[in-house]
Amino acid sequence: MLSISLPSAAPPLPPSSHHRASSDPDGDITMSASADDLDHLPTTLVTPGEPLTTSPQWMRGHGTYLTPPSTITSSVLGHITKTNKLLSVTPLHSRYTPEIGDLVIGRISEVQAKRWKVDIGSHQHAALLLSSINLPGGILRKRTSTDELQIRTFFSEGDLLVAEVQSLFQDGSASLHTRSLKYGKLRNGMLVVVPSAMVPRSKNHTVVLKGGAGAGEVEVVLGVNGFVWIAKKRVVEVKKPEGGVQGMVSITRLEEEASMALYSNENDEVDEATRKEIARVAGVVRVLAREGVRVEEEVLKIGYKIAVEMAEEGDEGLEGERGRRMVERVLGS
Amino acid sequence: MPREELLSPEGLRLDGRRWNNLRTLKLSLRTHPTSSGSALLTSGHTSILCLIHGPSEPSLRSKQQHDRCTITVDLTYAPFSGTDRKRRNRTDKRISELRSVIQRTFSRAVMTHLHPRSEITITLLVLSQDGGVLAGCINAATLALIDAGVPMWGYVAAVTVGWVPGQGGEGEEEGTPVLDVNNAEEGELGVLTLATMGDKGRVILGMLESRVRLEAVEGLMAVAVDSAGKVKDMMDEEVRRHGEAIARAAGVGS
Numbered sequence: 001m002l003s004i005s006l007p008s009a010a011p012p013l014p015p016s017s018h019h020r021a022s023s024d025p026d027g028d029i030t031m032s033a034s035a036d037d038l039d040h041l042p043t044t045l046v047t048p049g050e051p052l053t054t055s056p057q058w059m060r061g062h063g064t065y066l067t068p069p070s071t072i073t074s075s076v077l078g079h080i081t082k083t084n085k086l087l088s089v090t091p092l093h094s095r096y097t098p099e100i101g102d103l104v105i106g107r108i109s110e111v112q113a114k115r116w117k118v119d120i121g122s123h124q125h126a127a128l129l130l131s132s133i134n135l136p137g138g139i140l141r142k143r144t145s146t147d148e149l150q151i152r153t154f155f156s157e158g159d160l161l162v163a164e165v166q167s168l169f170q171d172g173s174a175s176l177h178t179r180s181l182k183y184g185k186l187r188n189g190m191l192v193v194v195p196s197a198m199v200p201r202s203k204n205h206t207v208v209l210k211g212g213a214g215a216g217e218v219e220v221v222l223g224v225n226g227f228v229w230i231a232k233k234r235v236v237e238v239k240k241p242e243g244g245v246q247g248m249v250s251i252t253r254l255e256e257e258a259s260m261a262l263y264s265n266e267n268d269e270v271d272e273a274t275r276k277e278i279a280r281v282a283g284v285v286r287v288l289a290r291e292g293v294r295v296e297e298e299v300l301k302i303g304y305k306i307a308v309e310m311a312e313e314g315d316e317g318l319e320g321e322r323g324r325r326m327v328e329r330v331l332g333s
Numbered sequence: 334m335p336r337e338e339l340l341s342p343e344g345l346r347l348d349g350r351r352w353n354n355l356r357t358l359k360l361s362l363r364t365h366p367t368s369s370g371s372a373l374l375t376s377g378h379t380s381i382l383c384l385i386h387g388p389s390e391p392s393l394r395s396k397q398q399h400d401r402c403t404i405t406v407d408l409t410y411a412p413f414s415g416t417d418r419k420r421r422n423r424t425d426k427r428i429s430e431l432r433s434v435i436q437r438t439f440s441r442a443v444m445t446h447l448h449p450r451s452e453i454t455i456t457l458l459v460l461s462q463d464g465g466v467l468a469g470c471i472n473a474a475t476l477a478l479i480d481a482g483v484p485m486w487g488y489v490a491a492v493t494v495g496w497v498p499g500q501g502g503e504g505e506e507e508g509t510p511v512l513d514v515n516n517a518e519e520g521e522l523g524v525l526t527l528a529t530m531g532d533k534g535r536v537i538l539g540m541l542e543s544r545v546r547l548e549a550v551e552g553l554m555a556v557a558v559d560s561a562g563k564v565k566d567m568m569d570e571e572v573r574r575h576g577e578a579i580a581r582a583a584g585v586g587s
Contacts, residue, residue, distance in 0.1 A: 044573075044577075045573055045576045045577060045580065047479070047488075047569055047572050047573065047576075048479060048484070048485045048486070048487055048488060049485075049486065049487025049488055049530075049531045049532060063484065065444070065484075065486070073487075075444060075484035075485055075486065076479075076482055076483075076484050076485075077479050077480075077482070077572055077576050078482070078576075079580070091482035092482065092576055092579050092580065093363075093370070093480065093481070093482050093579065094481065094482025094483075095369060095387070095388060095389070095481075095482070109390070117390075119390070121389075122389075123387075123388040123389065123390075123402075123448045123451045124389075124390050124450055124451050125390045171449045171450060172448075172449075173450075195366075197583075290366070291582065292579065292582025292583050293582075294583070
């Protein structure tokens with residue numbers, strides 16, 4: 001929480017006997033005083049310009065500002081969040097704000113000398129440094145000037161990729177990395193964009209759905225920024241190493257083999273049944289987000305199962321009323 | 334049109350309102366879910382749609398400011414919005430002026446320092462015009478910005494007030510203010526457009542484009558500030574209704 005500023009020079013407490021009685025010798029206020037104050041905070045939605053509290057013991061967090069002398073006022077439409085003595089307002093709907101460790105999906109918007117600019121649907125484009133990607137030929141290889149000249153062979157404008165937020169710059173924009181086999185260029189699928197609030201942060205952002213009726217497995221990558229990638233499941237083909245230990249591949253060898261295909265721009269062959277299932281999953285994601293249901297692993301699995309059932313019952317498609325019926329069944333289960 | 338016709342001896346205006354009646358104000362938020370924020374405002378026969386895009390990477394490098402976000406306003410009159418069909422081009426002086434007024438107003442109302450190097454685009458489309466277009470644009474933009482979750486110092490609420498001069502007879506009043514003017518009144522009278530920010534009636538915009546007696550201005554402003562507060566309350570009511578509907582849907586899902 002870097003961007004939180006303390007109220008400048010908190011005004012002295014009124015010299016009331018109540019406060020003196022509840023204060024420590026070093027001037028700290030005990031929790032009983034704040035417990036009194038909790039009851040006075042609005043519990044429902046707050047709107048911009050609405051005063052939240054006049055008590056000087058609260059620190060102002062995101063979504064609030066200080067009106068002199070000590071009134072904390074909301075600046076967005078949302079719910080109050082209390083973290084110890086920090087008072088913030090979480091907006092109901094806003095663009096994605098990156099946080100370290102977030103899994104995001106983005107599109108390359110610009111190629112610069114040593115970095116890419118990636119559109120992740122945030123306030124600003126994120127940066128992906130040449131030094132924070134897996135270079136072909138092993139993870140341990142040093143970046144050379146040849147790589148700089150070949151920067152477009154890794155990612156070029158318009159490419160979609162999945163990455164993790166490595167760090168944040170002073171102004172809140174993100175720096176990404178793809179230094180894991182889970183991350184990298186995206187192929188063989190389609191992108192669905194939903195509001196970022198519809199994809200909560202969770203342990204697992206990759207969901208594998210078993211396609212019925214001869215279709216292969218469908219892999220869904222839920223970007224915290226609301227970008228959802230739905231594709232044929234990636235199969236990492238590992239060739240038997242010549243002369244090595246039978247069936248075993250060293251970690252670095254695996255990286256090497258994988259990175260050959262890592263930056264390919266060619267789609268693999270995706271058969272029709274799988275393509276149909278990809279489209280069905282895309283419909284499920286869109287409908288869930290439209291109806292205000294957050295897209296999570298469990299919800300998605302149930303939603304997909306119900307969509308398949310509905311199709312079997314002859315209720316194919318998820319437009320309008322059918323989508324609402326699907327969501328009702330998801331919530332009912 | 335003679336001025337006495339704008340206000341009948343009984344104190345009724347052309348459309349049957351009293352001097353202090355606002356037209357029916359219909360507000361709706363999130364009319365276009367694919368934008369960052371959107372709102373549709375209908376006030377009598379004036380109808381304005383507002384879409385927000387951003388905060389996002391500026392469309393042009395030159396729009397990037399290192400310490401704050403840039404606010405860009407795009408205002409379009411639909412060709413069918415007026416009484417006679419006509420296409421207005423973007424370089425129209427009147428439109429440029431309104432755009433710059435709206436841009437300056439929201440540069441002060443939005444907490445621009447929170448999103449440095451980015452841009453917020455406010456796109457306004459006038460679907461139908463019957464007086465009070467600037468005030469309508471400002472109110473629609475406020476709602477759309479709130480929907481987009483952009484931090485603001487408070488609501489910006491705007492109203493128009495016209496001044497109907499008296500006949501100059503002995504013992505007669507000097508004139509009457511008329512609230513929320515329509516197209517016919519706007520063409521005849523001196524009209525003040527005024528916007529306030531927040532609860533305390535802080536005036537953030539005042540625009541008076543025609544001659545009005547100096548003594549009348551104070552009265553006009555008092556009426557305008559007072560009714561801007563009412564408009565703010567109506568907007569707040571709609572924002573809460575909209576917010577609760579969203580919160581309810583999200584609550585069901587989790």
